Amino acid sequence: xxxxxxxxxxxxxxxxxxxxxxxxxFHFNANNLSISYSGKxxxxxxxxxxxxxxxxxxxxxxxxxxxxxxxxxxxxxxADQITAKQAILKNKFDLAExxxxxxxxxxxxxxxxxxxxxxxxxxxxxxxxFMSNSLIxxxxxxxxxxxxxxxxxxxxxxxxxxxxxxNNTATSNSVYEGFNRELSSYTLEEDLVVNVAYLKNYxxxxxxxxxxxxFLFVRDILNTYSQTSVTVYKxxxxxxxxxxxxxxxxxxxxxxxxFAWPIGSSHGCCGNYSGPCMFWHPVCHLHxxxxxxxxxxxxxxxxxxxx
Numbered sequence: 001x002x003x004x005x006x007x008x009x010x011x012x013x014x015x016x017x018x019x020x021x022x023x024x025x026f027h028f029n030a031n032n033l034s035i036s037y038s039g040k041x042x043x044x045x046x047x048x049x050x051x052x053x054x055x056x057x058x059x060x061x062x063x064x065x066x067x068x069x070x071x072x073x074x075x076x077x078x079a080d081q082i083t084a085k086q087a088i089l090k091n092k093f094d095l096a097e098x099x100x101x102x103x104x105x106x107x108x109x110x111x112x113x114x115x116x117x118x119x120x121x122x123x124x125x126x127x128x129x130f131m132s133n134s135l136i137x138x139x140x141x142x143x144x145x146x147x148x149x150x151x152x153x154x155x156x157x158x159x160x161x162x163x164x165x166x167n168n169t170a171t172s173n174s175v176y177e178g179f180n181r182e183l184s185s186y187t188l189e190e191d192l193v194v195n196v197a198y199l200k201n202y203x204x205x206x207x208x209x210x211x212x213x214x215f216l217f218v219r220d221i222l223n224t225y226s227q228t229s230v231t232v233y234k235x236x237x238x239x240x241x242x243x244x245x246x247x248x249x250x251x252x253x254x255x256x257x258x259f260a261w262p263i264g265s266s267h268g269c270c271g272n273y274s275g276p277c278m279f280w281h282p283v284c285h286l287h288x289x290x291x292x293x294x295x296x297x298x299x300x301x302x303x304x305x306x307x
Contacts, residue, residue, distance in 0.1 A: 044070075075175035082131075086139050113298050137191045203222075
C-alpha cells in the first residue's frame with residue numbers, strides 16, 4: 001500500500017496572498033484508488049475539487065464545490081450540494097466499491113492531517129477535504145439503504161421501523177453543529193453513529209456526568225431505544241423533542257441570556273465559560289462525550305478541555 005501527499009502553498013496575488021494555508025493540495029493512493037483533492041479560498045469563496053479513479057474498474061469521478069466563507073451559511077450550502085451530487089453518484093458505484101472508497105477516504109483524511117497544526121487543520125482549504133469525505137459517506141448511506149430495501153422487499157415484518165429510520169438518514173444531510181460553532185471539523189450528523197450501550201455505560205460510570213442533568217435526560221432517551229446504535233441525527237431529534245415536552249427538567253426558562261441551567265461550563269453548552277449558557281445545543285452533549293479526551297484531534301479541534 002503506497003501513500004503520497006503533496007501540500008501546496010498559495011502563490012496567488014489575490015486575497016489571502018500572505019496566508020500559507022489558503023490553498024491546499026493532497027494526493028493519496030491506496031487500495032487501487034487514486035484520490036486527488038485541491039482546495040483554495042479566494043475573495044471570500046471556498047472552492048475545492050475531489051477527483052477519484054478506481055484503477056481496477058477504471059471508474060472515475062470529479063466533483064467541484066463552491067461556497068461563500070460566511071459561517072452562517074457555509075455548512076448548509078455544502079450540505080445542499082452534497083445532497084444534489086449524492087442522488088447522481090449513487091448510481092456510479094456498487095456496494096463493495098463504495099465501502100472500499102469510504103475506508104480509503106478515511107485513511108486519506110487521517111494520513112494527511114496527522115501532523116497538521118490546529119490552525120492549518122481548521123482552515124477552510126483543508127476543511128474541504130472533510131466535506132469531500134462527507135460526500136462519499138452520503139453516497140454510501142444511499143447505496144446501503146437501497147440494498148437494504150431490496151433485501152426486505154415483500155416482507156411485511158422485517159425492517160419496518162428500521163427501514164423508516166434508514167430512509168430518513170439515507171437522503172438527509174444535516175451539518176454537525178460542532179462545525180458551525182468551530183468546535184470540530186466538517187461532518188454530517190447522519191454519519192456520526194452512537195453506540196447506545198456504550199454511551200449509557202459512559203454516563204452511568206462517570207460520577208461527574210451522572211450528576212449532570214443534561215446527561216440524565218440523554219440517558220432517559222437512550223433507554224427508549226431497542227436498537228444497538230443510532231445516528232446523531234436521530235438522537236438530536238429525540239433530545240429536542242424531549243426538552244420541548246419536559247420543560248420542568250430545566251431550571252429557569254429560555255431567554256436571550258440563555259438557560260439558568262446549563263451554565264457556560266456545563267456539558268451541552270457550546271463553549272466553556274462562567275455564567276449562564278449563551279448557546280445550548282443537544283449535539284454539544286454528544287460532542288462533550290465524544291471529546292472527553294480531546295481525541296481524535298481532527299474532530300475535537302482547539303478549545304477542547306480534557307475531562
